[in-house]
Amino acid sequence: RINLATGEVTAITAQYCQFSYDFWLSTSGTLIYYRCKTNPAALYRVVSDGAQSSLLRANTGRMIGYDAEGEPLTLSKANTAFQVVKLDTITQQDQTIVEDVAPGASDLDADSVAVAPYGFSLLALAHYANGIGKLWYDDLVSQKQTAISTLFDAQLVSSFQIGGWARLQVPASSRALGQ
Numbered sequence: 001r002i003n004l005a006t007g008e009v010t011a012i013t014a015q016y017c018q019f020s021y022d023f024w025l026s027t028s029g030t031l032i033y034y035r036c037k038t039n040p041a042a043l044y045r046v047v048s049d050g051a052q053s054s055l056l057r058a059n060t061g062r063m064i065g066y067d068a069e070g071e072p073l074t075l076s077k078a079n080t081a082f083q084v085v086k087l088d089t090i091t092q093q094d095q096t097i098v099e100d101v102a103p104g105a106s107d108l109d110a111d112s113v114a115v116a117p118y119g120f121s122l123l124a125l126a127h128y129a130n131g132i133g134k135l136w137y138d139d140l141v142s143q144k145q146t147a148i149s150t151l152f153d154a155q156l157v158s159s160f161q162i163g164g165w166a167r168l169q170v171p172a173s174s175r176a177l178g179q
Contacts, residue, residue, distance in 0.1 A: 001050065012050030020044075024063045027070035033063055043074070043087075057092075061085060064122070065115025067140075073097065073119055075110045082108040084122070084140065098143070102126030102136045123148075 001010045013020040017036035024033040031045050043060050046053040061076030072087045081100040088094055102108050105126035112125040124136045135148040
């Protein structure tokens with residue numbers, strides 16, 4: 001944590017986890033969610049002043065954003081499907097929001113997913129065994145799913161980046177975008 005007035009830096013996860021990473025500030029600004037290299041499948045949370053830390057889940061997918069109530073959304077793989085799971089932080093009754101974000105995908109990384117503010121929809125760049133990539137749009141409210149485009153050039157697929165909800169970074173050679 002950095003005090004903007006004084007520039008003082010305070011480590012707030014170090015006493016709980018020596019090597020923490022993948023930080024997410026809650027929508028209220030009161031909690032920070034993070035992972036620990038000693039237990040990468042677990043998701044932790046710490047009060048933003050560093051006073052209290054706890055294990056949120058022992059085994060969960062990586063965070064990709066928040067829903068309208070500020071509950072964490074994670075990306076998990078169940079069998080061959082990539083799912084969006086809402087973590088209920090109070091009753092711990094998690095809910096699968098999307099059963100299969102990118103049907104038939106062989107790989108989908110959390111860094112290739114952008115969740116809209118308030119968790120109403122998401123974009124996901126999925127990789128397929130045949131080297132093709134597909135950009136998917138999932139409406140998390142109506143449960144409608146659309147393949148926006150297909151990328152046929154394997155090099156383009158690997159260089160395509162989702163840089164946040166409001167901005168997609170497309171390489172100069174976008175001739176491979178189709179559909």
